[in-house]
Amino acid sequence: MQLYLVRHTRPAIASGICYGQSDLDVGDSFMEDLNTVRSKLADVSPIISFSSPLQRCTKLAEQLQLPTLKTDPRLMELDFGDWEMQAWEAIPRQQLDAWSLTYIDTPPPNGESFLALQQRVIAFIDQLQNQYQGNPILIITHAGVIRALLAQVLNLPLSEVFKFQLDYGSVTQLTFNDPLHKVGYINR
Numbered sequence: 001m002q003l004y005l006v007r008h009t010r011p012a013i014a015s016g017i018c019y020g021q022s023d024l025d026v027g028d029s030f031m032e033d034l035n036t037v038r039s040k041l042a043d044v045s046p047i048i049s050f051s052s053p054l055q056r057c058t059k060l061a062e063q064l065q066l067p068t069l070k071t072d073p074r075l076m077e078l079d080f081g082d083w084e085m086q087a088w089e090a091i092p093r094q095q096l097d098a099w100s101l102t103y104i105d106t107p108p109p110n111g112e113s114f115l116a117l118q119q120r121v122i123a124f125i126d127q128l129q130n131q132y133q134g135n136p137i138l139i140i141t142h143a144g145v146i147r148a149l150l151a152q153v154l155n156l157p158l159s160e161v162f163k164f165q166l167d168y169g170s171v172t173q174l175t176f177n178d179p180l181h182k183v184g185y186i187n188r
Contacts (some may be wrong), residue, residue, distance in 0.1 A: 001129055002136040002184075003170045004044050008056040009033035016087055020080040020111075020144075023054050033169045034063050040171045040188055046138035052076045057140040074124040077142035081111025087112045088114060104158045117147035125149065129176055145181050146172050153181040 010027040013019055028031075037060065050059045051067035052075040061069050083091050099108055107113045128137060147161035153174050165187050166172070175183030 001133055002172045003125075003149070003176065004041065004046065005137065005149065005174065006037060006041070006060070006138065006139045006140045007166050007170050008052075008054075008060055008140060009037065009147060009166055011056045016089065018080050018083045018086050018088055018091070018167045020084055021054070022084050024056050026056055026059050030059070035061065037169045038064065038167075041138070044138060045136060047135045048132060049138040049140070051073060051110060051140040052142060052145070057142070061140045066119045072124060073142045074120045075139060075145055076115060078117050078144045079112040080150045081106045082109040084158045094125065114144070114148070115161075117144055118151065121145050122152055125176060129134055131142070149174060150183070150186070153183055
């Protein structure tokens with residue numbers, strides 16, 4: 001099964017704000033970003049497409065006019081709980097420092113750990129493998145989801161996946177074939 005993972009385009013929010021599962025609209029550069037994503041997907045012919053239900057993903061998916069588009073909440077970004085829509089600078093430094101050392105297993109207050117995100121994403125992929133084995137699938141999602149899948153495919157600790165750059169509107173291609181998974185490309 002080939003997966004084409006598209007990170008959503010730039011959202012309508014100032015930099016420096018924690019926004020994980022907050023439902024942000026697309027940014028002012030959306031039409032330009034949309035054309036760039038279209039060109040990156042010119043040779044991709046998925047049999048089915050999935051999207052995070054957050055509008056920064058669904059708007060991109062709808063404008064790409066993808067075949068058989070379905071949304072799934074397991075494709076949402078990390079839930080930052082009480083920190084959602086706060087400036088990173090406004091989060092108490094002691095809380096943020098403690099979390100940054102244990103974010104894999106420890107959620108932000110009333111949020112979700114990175115391991116929990118990875119587990120829900122892997123459950124989604126396992127379901128896809130059972131239904132669509134051997135077929136190309138396009139997924140519009142978020143950087144956290146893509147990083148969690150890269151860790152799975154490359155058998156990396158979750159702490160290592162922030163070394164990958166994932167630009168807004170980028171495409172990452174992964175292949176899931178038991179027992180061997182492969183990375184075609186990252187951040188194209």
